Amino acid sequence: MKKLPKILLIITLIGGSLVYWIQNQPPPIDEAARQAGEQLATKGRDNIPACTTCHGSKGEGNFAANFPRLAGLHPDYIIKQLQDYARDPLQTGVKLEPIARDYSKTPRIYSDLTVYTPGTRKDPIMNNIAKALTPTDRKNLATYFSTLPFQATPQPVDFQTLERGADLALRGKPEYGLPSCDSCHGPDGKGFGPYFPPLAGQPPQYLIDQINKWQTGKRDNDSLALMQNIANQLTDGDKMNAAAYFSNRSLIVNWK
Amino acid sequence: MKLQLILLWLILISSIGLAQELDPLEVRPSLATPRLSIPTNLTTVPVVNPGEYFVPPYVEDIPDDNFGELVKIGRNIFVNTQKYGKRYVGNGLNCTNCHLSEGRKANAAPLWAAYGLYPMYRHKNKEVVTFEERIQDCFKYSLDGIAPMVDSPEMEALVAYAHWLSKGVPVGIALPGRGFTPIKKTRTPSTENGEILYKTQCAICHGKDGLGYKYEDDRPGYMFPPLWGPDSFNRAAGMNKVKTAAQFIKANMPLGKGFTLTDDEALDIGLYMWIQSRPYDPRRSIITNIFMPPPGGCE
Incomplete structure (x- = not known):
């Protein structure tokens, strides 16, 4: 009679910890999708060239030719970018839509106008490749590249550039109301969640090119137009300093 | 006969349409302020003009002496309160969660706009409070913890950081960018x-x-x-x-x-x-x- 509550307590504790452990396990990798993604990424298909020819054999990117790394990026981010590459850019001209219904689109705010545009990414190479991919292909590729290990090689940067880049990355430009890079892209630019991609381990010229694309309107697939607003306040020097700072960061993802 | 049928059909359709209640999220993100939905290539303009607000000294200019050491400790506590001020903090927040950009950003309760105003009468305390007492309230309420003593090392470091950040501000004058921004209510919030x-x-x-x-x-x-x-x-x-x-x-x-x-x-x-x-x-x-x-x- 006296032993029963004790046993119950022990069972509850063990069961509780087991449930906690199971719930905190990372979701298992879809092995079939990963292998299909690897097949497509390394061999290509029909008119789709292999991803690895530009993005590196392990998805590590190419610093010399400005091809971004894909290894260790969030799978949802990869899928979204491929969708946006495949989407045709908006028709020019003004179309009145009294009721905006598609909330997967990004709201754009200009004084009292909220403008809904589907995000697009203009790129001469990627647009055609992404249009040839099926939704399953995108998922497979995202699974493959998000599970690849990656280790960044910190680039040597001169002290003044590094100091200015760090100032921008840690504090932003508060006198202009500009938040720091790290406040969204994670500490040391490691990236955070599906919406905020990593900046560390990317070729610096690639980062500069992307900000230039935001400024010129060639890329506008950011959530809530956050990055567009920030890009519009960056000078050429800011871009170079911040990109150099992030190329100087060390980073290890998925490494076992 | 045909006309009647068409009319009947129209009435039927319209009644179905009326019966369906639209999800407010489906209609508009903001019901209160209707906005047009026009795709344009307009870009937003920055709202903060350079020179409008006080610019505090840069982190690289922290002096290389004992005062500078205290300022660095204060900055660490301010930026990473979860690590350096944890013994007084009861929740998961940092000072910089409200005082954005390390307490530098105008209209985000910048330290440089507050420091010169204390001691100041506060309605919340119903007395004249010093800067240290104000920081104590931050720890008690915003950080849901316990107040550090006014002579504790954490408090001294935080005051040193605020003191260094507001180097050159006028004393007793409410600077532009102080606190948050004034707002005006035109209807009942929902x-x-x-x-x-x-x-x-x-x-x-x-x-x-x-x-x-x-x-x-x-x-x-x-x-x-x-x-x-x-x-x-x-x-x-x-x-x-x-x-x-x-x-x-x-x-x-x-x-x-x-x-x-x-x-x-x-x-x-x-x-x-x-x-x-x-x-x-x-x-x-x-x-x-x-x-x-x-x-x-x-x-």
């Missing part, structure tokens, strides 16, 4: 509208449940701070006042896109935050906390 706005504008960072996101590595604290729940500020915090929260939201949120929400929309989100559960008011008894509405509602 929680329904606040919920819609929260889901469309805030949830991407602070989470659909408002509990924020922790760092993915093992560092303590939150990447995106919780807006309510056990790890957020308590009911006595200034941010639990609908008006104060709305002032902060209007000036600073979504991060990098300050001043894009209207005053009423900011108040809607503030009210939506206020109705959520959060730690109790430490000034009140437990019975009062449970059975009375929390302080800071809209008047």
Whole structure:
């Protein structure tokens, strides 16, 4: 009679910890999708060239030719970018839509106008490749590249550039109301969640090119137009300093 | 006969259309302020003009002496309160979650605009408080913890950081950019509208449940701070006042896109935050906390 509550307590504790452990396990990798993604990424298909020819054999990117790394990026981010590459850019001209219904689109705010545009990414190479991919292909590729290990090689940067880049990355430009890079892209630019991609381990010229694309309107697939607003306040020097700072960061993802 | 059939068909269709209730989220993100939906190539313009606000000294210019050491410790506590000030903190927040850009950003309660104004009369305390006593209130309410003594090393370091940051500000003068931004209510705030706005504008960072996101590595604290729940500020915090929260939201949120929400929309989100559960008011008894509405509602 006296032993029963004790046993119950022990069972509850063990069961509780087991449930906690199971719930905190990372979701298992879809092995079939990963292998299909690897097949497509390394061999290509029909008119789709292999991803690895530009993005590196392990998805590590190419610093010399400005091809971004894909290894260790969030799978949802990869899928979204491929969708946006495949989407045709908006028709020019003004179309009145009294009721905006598609909330997967990004709201754009200009004084009292909220403008809904589907995000697009203009790129001469990627647009055609992404249009040839099926939704399953995108998922497979995202699974493959998000599970690849990656280790960044910190680039040597001169002290003044590094100091200015760090100032921008840690504090932003508060006198202009500009938040720091790290406040969204994670500490040391490691990236955070599906919406905020990593900046560390990317070729610096690639980062500069992307900000230039935001400024010129060639890329506008950011959530809530956050990055567009920030890009519009960056000078050429800011871009170079911040990109150099992030190329100087060390980073290890998925490494076992 | 044919005409009658067509008429009947039209009436039937229109009655179906009337019977279907539209989900407010399907109609418009903000019901209160109707906006046109026109695709344009217009870009937003920065709202902050250079030279409008005081510019504090740069981190690289911290002096290389004992004072500089104290300033660096104070900056560490301010930026990473979860690590360097943890013994006084009861929730998951850092000072920089409200005082953005390390306490430098105008309209985000910058330290340089506050430091020269103390000692100052505060309605909350109903007395003239010093800067140290004001920081104590931050720890008690916004950080839901215990107040450090005015002569504790943490307090001395924080005061040194604020002192260094406000080098050259006039004493006793309210500088532009002080506190948050003034707002004006033109209608009663609504929680329904606040919920819609929260889901469309805030949830991407602070989470659909408002509990924020922790760092993915093992560092303590939150990447995106919780807006309510056990790890957020308590009911006595200034941010639990609908008006104060709305002032902060209007000036600073979504991060990098300050001043894009209207005053009423900011108040809607503030009210939506206020109705959520959060730690109790430490000034009140437990019975009062449970059975009375929390302080800071809209008047």
